[in-house]
Structure formats: structure tokens, C-alpha cells
Amino acid sequence: MTPPVGGGKVHSDAMKAQIATVQPGGGTQLYRAVQDAFGEANKKYADGYLNQVLIISDGNNEDSGSSVTLAKLSAYVKGPTTRTSRSSSTSSSSTPVNLGPLKKVAALTGGIATHVTKMSQAPDDFAQALFSS
Structure with a gap:
């Protein structure tokens, strides 16, 4: 059983509520963002x-100048200071989608890559990814 986080909600409910508020936008240095x-x-x-x-x-x-490559990200997440039980669930919420880099990040972090076509489906998709591992 998952312990409550407040107001009687379990962690999975709190996570789904937080994910429902996310709105995509802007550019991202993907590998730097994952490392951070x-x-x-x-x-x-x-x-x-x-x-x-x-x-x-x-x-x-x-990436416009970040020194974090996929190889450096791999070394970082497999390094001695990273907890081994950590994994990454990656998802895309826009079109067009470049799932290739997301699949590579998911593979090196023990996660999955999914394509979310509508942000309204993201909480359920993420919950499935989170709680299936």
C-alpha cells in the first residue's frame, strides 16, 4: 500500500494531478535536462x-553549446553517485515527434518512451509508465 501524501491522497494520485498541469513549450537541451x-x-x-x-x-x-552528449549522459546516470533504482520514463506530447533520442534516453536509464498525442491523456500514460516498473 502506498502511504498518503496529505489529505488522504496516495502518491500516485498526487503525481497524476501534478502531471495534468504540465504544458509543453519551448526548446530543450534534452541530454542536459535529463542529467540535471x-x-x-x-x-x-x-x-x-x-x-x-x-x-x-x-x-x-x-543543444546550442551544451557539452552533454548521449555518451556523457550515459556515463553520468551509470556513475557511482547515481542510485541504481532510478529510471526514466520519457514521453512526447507534440507533433512532429522525434522518438529516436527519447528511446535512447529511455534505454540507458531503464525507462520507456511513449508518444502522447494529447496532454489530457498524459496523466494516465505516465501513471502506467511509472507504476509498471
């Missing part, structure tokens, strides 16, 4: 809880 997210997740890691990173992206690594 893993760094933040490691700081807040909690034993006995679901510790995952969710990524909403069109899959394009809009």
Missing part, C-alpha cells in the same frame, strides 16, 4: 519510494 533531472532526483532520493524522472519532450536535443 537525475542530479535533482538523487538529492531527493528516498528509500522505499518510487524514484523516477519523467521527461516531456518532442525528442529534439536543441
